[in-house]
Amino acid sequence: MIRCLEDKTLFLLSEGEASEEQRSHLQSCQVCTERYHEIERDLRLITQTLRREPPPLPVTAPRAPVLFRSLPIAAGVLLAITLMWGESRLWRPDSSSEQTFSGDVSQFLEQVSEAIFDSGSMGEVEPASSDSDLASVQVALGENCSDECRGLFNEPLATITKSKVKAVDRPVIAAKRRPIDPAMQRMVLDRAE
Amino acid sequence: MPDKETPSFEGLYKAHHLKVQRLCRMLLRDSAEAEETGQEVFLKMFKQYQTASWPNDWSAWLTRVTVNACHDRRKSAWWKWWRSSNGEVQLAEYPSSARTPEQEVLGREQQIHIWHAFRELSGRQQEVFVLRYLEGWSTEEVAKTLAISEGSVKNHLFRAVHNLREALKNNGDGS
Numbered sequence: 009m010i011r012c013l014e015d016k017t018l019f020l021l022s023e024g025e026a027s028e029e030q031r032s033h034l035q036s037c038q039v040c041t042e043r044y045h046e047i048e049r050d051l052r053l054i055t056q057t058l059r060r061e062p063p064p065l066p067v068t069a070p071r072a073p074v075l076f077r078s079l080p081i082a083a084g085v086l087l088a089i090t091l092m093w094g095e096s097r098l099w100r101p102d103s104s105s106e107q108t109f110s111g112d113v114s115q116f117l118e119q120v121s122e123a124i125f126d127s128g129s130m131g132e133v134e135p136a137s138s139d140s141d142l143a144s145v146q147v148a149l150g151e152n153c154s155d156e157c158r159g160l161f162n163e164p165l166a167t168i169t170k171s172k173v174k175a176v177d178r179p180v181i182a183a184k185r186r187p188i189d190p191a192m193q194r195m196v197l198d199r200a201e
Numbered sequence: 202m203p204d205k206e207t208p209s210f211e212g213l214y215k216a217h218h219l220k221v222q223r224l225c226r227m228l229l230r231d232s233a234e235a236e237e238t239g240q241e242v243f244l245k246m247f248k249q250y251q252t253a254s255w256p257n258d259w260s261a262w263l264t265r266v267t268v269n270a271c272h273d274r275r276k277s278a279w280w281k282w283w284r285s286s287n288g289e290v291q292l293a294e295y296p297s298s299a300r301t302p303e304q305e306v307l308g309r310e311q312q313i314h315i316w317h318a319f320r321e322l323s324g325r326q327q328e329v330f331v332l333r334y335l336e337g338w339s340t341e342e343v344a345k346t347l348a349i350s351e352g353s354v355k356n357h358l359f360r361a362v363h364n365l366r367e368a369l370k371n372n373g374d375g376s
Contacts, residue, residue, distance in 0.1 A: 019359050023340070050366045055313045055334045058227070 012037060018044050022051070205323035209257075214243060217263050224264065228327055230320065238274055242267050259321075264336055265346045268328050272347075275324045275333050311372050318368030326361035331352055 009032050013021070021034060021044060022025050034040050221242050225235035233300065235338075245266055249255070256262035325347070332343045333354070340358075344351045 015363065016359050019362060020355065023355065023358075025355075047362075047366070050369055051334070051362060053369070054315055054362075056367045057312050058319060058330075059224075059335060060312075184362075 013040050013043075015043075015047075018047055022047055202252060207255075211249060212367065213259055214247065217260060217325070218243065220260075220357070221263055221267050223225040224267045225271060227319075228268065228324070229274060234274065237263075238267070238270050242270050245270075248295075248374050268332065268346065272324060278301045311369070314368045314372040315365060322364060323359050325349075326364075329357040330365075335360055367373060 010029060013030060013033060017026060017030055018034075018040065021030065026034075034044060218239070222235065224237045225238045225242075241310060242263065245283065246259075246263060249262070285305045313326050319330075322330070328347060329343055332338045332346065333340065338346070340351050344354045347354070
C-alpha cells in the first residue's frame, strides 16, 4: 500500500499519465479520489471561465521610458543649481582685489606715518621743521607727487586723515555728536585767547 | 496557389480572425498590442497564402503562428516595460444566465480572480495552458509547437493549474 498521492501525481493522472500502482491507489483511497475530483472540477471551472470572452484590456497611452520621463526633472534641477551658483557668484564681493587695495593703503599710511612721526626715540619728541617733514613725505610717496604732497602737508592732520579715509571708502561708523556745553565752549575760547 | 476549390484569403480571415484576436488578447495584456499582433499574424498568413506550400490545417497553423508571435512580442524589452505599467483586470459584462444577484456577484468575483491569476502566470505557462486546455492540443503537439520537451510542457502545465487553483481557493476563503 503506498501513501497518499501528491498533487502533481494526481494532476498527471488527470493527464492520463501515472503508474498502475498509483492508479490502483487512487481507486482504493477515498481521500485521493476526492482530491482528484476536486482537481478535475477546478480545472473545468477555470477552463470554462477562460473560454469565455476575455475581459477588456486596458488601452494605455504610450509612456516614455524612465530615462526620458526623468529628463525634465533633471533639467529643472540643473537649472536651479545654475541659477543658485550664478546668484552667489554675482553677489559675492571680490575679496582678492579688496585685500590688495586695503594692503596698499595701509602700506601707504604706514609710510606716511613713519615720515611724519620720524621713528627715532618715541620719548623725545622734537619739534620738526615743516620743510624736513615735507621732504620726508615726498621721499615716502615718491618724486612725482610733490604738489599733491605739499598740499596734503599744509593741511591739518585731521583733514588729511579724513580725506584719506574717504578715498579708501572704508565703512565709517557715524558717532553720535553730543551737544557742546556752552559753558565749556566759553571756557575753551577764553583759554585760546 | 489558390484555385476555385480552395478557400479564399477573405474566407480564411473571416473564419479565424476572431479566434486569433482572442488568443492575442489572452496572451498579451494590452488591447492595442493584441490588435497589432493579430494584424502581424494575418500578414504572415497572407504571405503564406501566396506561396505554393499551404499548411494542411490553417487553424492549427494560425494558432501556432499566433502563439509564437505573442511569445516574441513578450520577449522584447519594450513589452516587459509595457507589461509592468499595467495591472488592473476589469471584467466585461457577461449575459446573465438566470442566476440570483448574489450568485452573479460571486461568479463575477470568481471570474475576476481566475483571469487575474491567469494574467499573473508566466508567458510560457499561459501558452501551454491555452494550447493544451483551450485549444485542446496534445502534450506532444504543444511541445512541438513551442519547441520544448514534453516533460517541460507537463511541468509548466502543472504549475499553471496549481497557481490557478490557488487563486480559486483564495477567492473561496475570502468570500
